[in-house]
Amino acid sequence: MxxxxxxxxxxxxxxxxxxxxxxxxxxxxxxRNGGVFRATDGLFDKFGPERVIDTPxxxxxxxxxxxxxAAAGLKPVPEIQFMGFIYPAFNQIISHVARLRNRTRGRFxxxxxIRTPYGAGVRALEHHSESTEALFCQIPGxxxxxxxxxxxxxxxxxxALRSDDPVLFLEPTRLYRAEKREVxxxxxxxxxxxxxxxxxxxxxxxxxxxAMIPVCVKAADAAAADGVSVEIxxxxxxxxxxxxxxxxxxRKTGRAVVVHEAPKTCGLGAEIAALVGESxxxxxxGPVLRVTGQDITPPLPKSEDHYYPSPERxxxxxxxxxEF
Amino acid sequence: xxxxxxxxVRPRGGxxxxxxxxMIERFDPLKxxxxxxxxxxxxxxxxxxxxxxxxxxxxxxxxxxxxxLADAKALKLQRQGRFGTHASSRGHEACQVGMATAxxxxxxxxxxxxxxGAYLTLGYPLKDFYHYWMGNEAGMxxxxxxxxxxxxIPVASQIPHAVGAGMAANYRKLPVAVFCAFGDGATSQxxxxxxxxxxxxxxxxxxxxCYNNQFAISLPRSRxxxxxxxxxKAVAYGFPGVQVDGNDVLAVYAASAEAAAGAxxxxxxxxxxxxxxxMGDHTTSDDAARYRLKDELAEWEKRDPIVRFREYLKxxxxxxxxxxxxxxEESSQAVEKAVGEAESRPPAAIKDLFAYTYAAMxxxxxxxxxxxGAKEASR
Numbered sequence: 001m002x003x004x005x006x007x008x009x010x011x012x013x014x015x016x017x018x019x020x021x022x023x024x025x026x027x028x029x030x031x032r033n034g035g036v037f038r039a040t041d042g043l044f045d046k047f048g049p050e051r052v053i054d055t056p057x058x059x060x061x062x063x064x065x066x067x068x069x070a071a072a073g074l075k076p077v078p079e080i081q082f083m084g085f086i087y088p089a090f091n092q093i094i095s096h097v098a099r100l101r102n103r104t105r106g107r108f109x110x111x112x113x114i115r116t117p118y119g120a121g122v123r124a125l126e127h128h129s130e131s132t133e134a135l136f137c138q139i140p141g142x143x144x145x146x147x148x149x150x151x152x153x154x155x156x157x158x159x160a161l162r163s164d165d166p167v168l169f170l171e172p173t174r175l176y177r178a179e180k181r182e183v184x185x186x187x188x189x190x191x192x193x194x195x196x197x198x199x200x201x202x203x204x205x206x207x208x209x210x211a212m213i214p215v216c217v218k219a220a221d222a223a224a225a226d227g228v229s230v231e232i233x234x235x236x237x238x239x240x241x242x243x244x245x246x247x248x249x250x251r252k253t254g255r256a257v258v259v260h261e262a263p264k265t266c267g268l269g270a271e272i273a274a275l276v277g278e279s280x281x282x283x284x285x286g287p288v289l290r291v292t293g294q295d296i297t298p299p300l301p302k303s304e305d306h307y308y309p310s311p312e313r314x315x316x317x318x319x320x321x322x323e324f
Numbered sequence: 325x326x327x328x329x330x331x332x333v334r335p336r337g338g339x340x341x342x343x344x345x346x347m348i349e350r351f352d353p354l355k356x357x358x359x360x361x362x363x364x365x366x367x368x369x370x371x372x373x374x375x376x377x378x379x380x381x382x383x384x385x386x387x388x389x390x391x392x393l394a395d396a397k398a399l400k401l402q403r404q405g406r407f408g409t410h411a412s413s414r415g416h417e418a419c420q421v422g423m424a425t426a427x428x429x430x431x432x433x434x435x436x437x438x439x440x441g442a443y444l445t446l447g448y449p450l451k452d453f454y455h456y457w458m459g460n461e462a463g464m465x466x467x468x469x470x471x472x473x474x475x476x477i478p479v480a481s482q483i484p485h486a487v488g489a490g491m492a493a494n495y496r497k498l499p500v501a502v503f504c505a506f507g508d509g510a511t512s513q514x515x516x517x518x519x520x521x522x523x524x525x526x527x528x529x530x531x532x533x534c535y536n537n538q539f540a541i542s543l544p545r546s547r548x549x550x551x552x553x554x555x556x557k558a559v560a561y562g563f564p565g566v567q568v569d570g571n572d573v574l575a576v577y578a579a580s581a582e583a584a585a586g587a588x589x590x591x592x593x594x595x596x597x598x599x600x601x602x603m604g605d606h607t608t609s610d611d612a613a614r615y616r617l618k619d620e621l622a623e624w625e626k627r628d629p630i631v632r633f634r635e636y637l638k639x640x641x642x643x644x645x646x647x648x649x650x651x652x653e654e655s656s657q658a659v660e661k662a663v664g665e666a667e668s669r670p671p672a673a674i675k676d677l678f679a680y681t682y683a684a685m686x687x688x689x690x691x692x693x694x695x696x697g698a699k700e701a702s703r
Contacts, residue, residue, distance in 0.1 A: 024495065030329060030382065050495055051495075053526075054493075055522065055525075056518075056521055056525055057520060058518040058522070060514060060515055060516075060518050061484045061487070061515070061518035061519055061521070061522050062483065062516070063484075064483070064484020064485055064487070064488065064515060064519065065484045065485070065487050065488030065491055065522055066488060066521075067484070067488055067490065067665075068434075068485035068486060068487060068488020068489040068490070068502075069488040069489065069491055069492040069495075070482065071473070071485065071486075071489060072432070072489040072492035072496075073490075073496075074492045074495065074496075075489075091478060091481060091515075092484065092515075095477075095478045096478075096481060101680045101681070101683070102461065102680040102681055103464055103474045104461075104464055104465050104466065104473075104474055105461055105464070105465040105676070105680055106367050106465070106473075107466050107468075108466075108473065111534070111683075111684070134435050140350065140681050141681050141682060142372060153424070154402065163683070164685050165682050177692070192426065193686070203383070240682070240686040240687075240688055240689075241688075243687065243688070244687070255557050257541035257684070274676045304418065
């Protein structure tokens with residue numbers, strides 16, 4: 001089947017809900033309206049208001065009640081309408097969802113899949129372009145995943161839904177309808193905790209995820225014209241991260257550039273650079289570089305192109321690193 | 325009164341209601357009415373007296389005494405450096421035991437952090453409770469089959485959890501009640517509002533019990549809300565609220581049992597405000613003398629919930645000196661035994677610190693655990 005990412009997500013939810021009546025969706029405008037991005041389109045009619053629950057407008061309670069439902073044996077899939085609105089629920093996520101298993105030594109668990117659109121590039125208003133995944137990757141017990149294409153979106157989401165751990169599932173807003181791809185009609189899993197080499201190369205590794213993958217592909221194409229062979233690693237699961245795949249690529253090419261939308265300081269690029277420095281230093285020809293969002297509040301749409309990594313900025317980093 | 329959210333007072337024995345909250349709805353918090361079954365001298369108001377057997381009454385009394393002794397022991401151990409920070413339950417025995425006595429098998433309980441009496445009443449092993457507060461998470465692993473959550477330290481954050489468990493019960497059509505306790509300070513938190521609001525909208529089978537002990541650490545109740553009562557907040561959420569005398573174990577039990585029965589029948593949530601007083605410090609790290617009036621404490625000492633209940637039991641003929649001696653002795657023995665068991669439990673293995681982070685160990689955690697284990701071995 002040919003699907004966009006948003007269709008792949010809806011399809012994944014529908015298949016798993018058919019399979020297991022423990023799956024219950026809840027969130028703002030997800031029922032009759034089908035979600036502001038239509039991620040749950042048609043599911044209200046198919047599964048009814050008991051399983052596709054329009055909640056009052058309160059993110060902390062959406063996550064907090066999801067935890068209670070999970071402890072009582074259901075498999076809630078809360079949607080936070082935009083990542084910029086997840087912060088009221090931060091206490092529930094960090095203080096309870098991520099640590100319920102540990103606090104009760106396994107007696108209770110909270111295997112929620114929290115879905116939320118994230119990232120910029122759709123000319124949205126304030127607070128709608130956030131990419132604050134690093135805040136969540138510091139939370140032990142929480143899995144954070146971000147697909148970059150329709151195939152991975154479906155498979156990763158199904159893996160998240162079936163996981164016994166809480167998963168924050170970040171859906172890159174600008175990729176929701178960016179491309180259509182062949183996606184199997186049946187359910188399948190793309191395993192959590194595994195990165196993918198989406199393009200093989202010899203000279204330099206680009207390490208990225210979500211909406212930065214297409215940006216990296218463009219930069220890699222441009223670099224090929226320079227005669228530089230670029231490898232691209234799609235991290236896919238940001239926490240716990242697949243260190244082996246990242247290290248293997250860095251060791252192989254000897255050059256690594258991390259690309260992410262989030263601000264540079266204390267972003268995941270710092271974590272990845274430290275990881276590569278700690279474990280692959282002697283394989284490197286130069287420093288690990290970062291191409292990231294600036295350390296400023298995300299600008300409004302008229303200025304946002306100055307903020308997020310572009311293929312040109314990535315290409316500049318590639319050229320700089322190739323001089324080593 | 326009638327109106328959205330508050331049903332008309334129905335005649336006794338009226339039918340056709342899912343709630344059947346006959347008694348609760350006779351006490352309107354907006355009119356300053358408070359449910360009390362036992363007056364401070366232990367005299368019972370016959371028309372409100374719950375139908376409890378002599379054994380039931382004794383069991384409640386025994387749990388209150390056990391709570392008082394186990395609490396005092398924890399304070400003593402803390403002073404000796406054998407216990408972590410302790411939040412004393414002294415004065416809350418009627419709230420905690422009265423509420424928890426209404427919890428039935430299959431029900432859920434979401435406690436707050438000052439809840440020793442509820443834990444004990446629900447059959448939670450005292451040795452495990454001590455184990456947790458002595459500093460080991462393993463103590464908060466509830467025995468299998470007991471639907472009791474770990475204490476909630478971030479104030480009010482447990483309320484949405486209880487509502488979610490109630491939503492799950494509705495979805496699975498299970499006739500269970502989901503209890504949730506919190507203090508008066510919790511009512512200032514967003515999670516209180518969000519949780520009760522969800523409960524009203526989804527008509528969840530929740531029994532919310534606020535132990536209004538007049539203080540959130542140092543701050544008096546009057547600085548948490550300008551509302552005359554906490555119970556009346558329920559009106560705005562579209563379900564009944566009732567203020568009860570929190571030093572009257574029969575009042576707390578009667579309101580909790582009625583609210584729970586209504587919840588199990590699909591009648592939706594209830595907010596119970598148990599009006600009481602924190603007789604101890606906030607925790608062992610606090611000194612209430614800095615902010616509390618001595619006279620006030622002395623006044624509340626006279627309303628001791630255990631003394632009041634004992635007077636009632638005397639009148640009922642289910643209490644005498646020999647029984648008291650037996651209860652005190654057995655409770656002391658149980659406390660000593662639990663202390664011994666908690667203290668003799670081996671410290672957590674390094675593996676336990678890592679193994680419950682995710683469902684399965686990650687390569688990163690395996691590495692860190694090996695390093696922590698090596699340090700441990702070389703000590």
